Amino acid sequence: MLFRCAAELPVFAAIVLSAVFFLAQRRIYFETLFYYITIYLLAAFMLGGGSKILMHAGVAVFTAFFLVTDPVVLPLTRQGTNVFALLAAFFAGVLGLWYPAVTAVCYSILIMNMFVPWINDRMRPGSRRGI
Template sequence: MNLISEDSPHFHGSASTFKIMGAVCLALVPTLIAATWLYGLGAPLLVLVCIATALVSEHLCCAIMHRESTAGDMSCVVTAMLFAFTLPATCPFWVAVLGTAFAIVVVKMMFGGIGNNFANPAVAARIFVMVALPSALSSYPDVAGKPLDAITGATPLAMESNPYSIMDMLLGNHAGALGETCIITLLAGYLFLLAIKVVDAWATLPFIGTVAVVMGLAGEDVVFQLLSGGLALGAFFMATDYTTTPMTPKGKIIFGIGCGLITSLVRLFAAAPEGVAFSILFMNMFVPLIDRYTRPRPVGGVKNALV
């Protein structure tokens, strides 16, 4: 028998940050193709602007911090794509640059880089733009490229009545952000990540299920609520983030239920028609606490103390 004298870990898997993030990027490509088909070449150009900004921002931050650059691990590319997917195709490039830089520099790198950020950078950047530059998110193009006012009814959630069929909602034949319209491609990407075991469903299913239950009890159209807004993008790709979601299945279930409950309350009672980003950011703050009280207890160990 061979005795191992080195420090742990003693066994290494084949997975790496680059491979995992690359898989997520690949899973997002079908939605990018759909956005290009629906909204034109402005969609991929906006995504490319966000990606370029993220790469430069992270590389410069590492240089300033005298650290080896982590821009090549693809994590900043995932952040850039997810943030771009929350924007309308008509969003000015300078707004995309500002939001992406905020996500990488302020939310990610100022807290130590990948694995140390307390909030999902893409979600935080979306809320930053929403609060600081609301006019940039005030109009969304429909599938013919005609700009519509978001407040008076560009996106389905902002409308008093839903004029779209279920198939229109699934295919993205309505106004909305780049990655919030074509549910079929979002689902396909998520199922791909499930199949290769990059993500799991512990947070996703409770998130979607809670929205369905609360909206059903409130007398809302459940199918419409599930297929509209950023629920699919948030539940499939943001609530499954490794760093900003709990580590245990029990913790992920709590996280998902919390996200679903807050999303539903915002949609029902708040002035804003959408609540996915707010719910994820709010629950991100409770992840350390959830992890603390849901982590497995060693045999013979004691329960976690309050201090």
């Protein structure tokens, strides 16, 4: 059940309001958020998460808005950012089989940080190399 504790609703509202603020200022891309949340929840469901999807949803939303969209760790291009989000969500879903959701998300972001130079090289503006 959602919002069982008194502090959950204000925290959720703060996350949503700050996300709307960042989207309105065009500091983050909507499709990056969509790709991350969709792939993460799909992987969690397909890999046996079934009844725990609501438990993973909060972690997925927080990660999508604050960790995956962090400009310090992201690739340079919009397409590279989307690839980063897709792969991070996939790794988080797979690692979620062995680790708690928060740990799996942190490991997936760390793994994807290693791939950022490669994504930048492949997704360079004006480059025809691609993945």
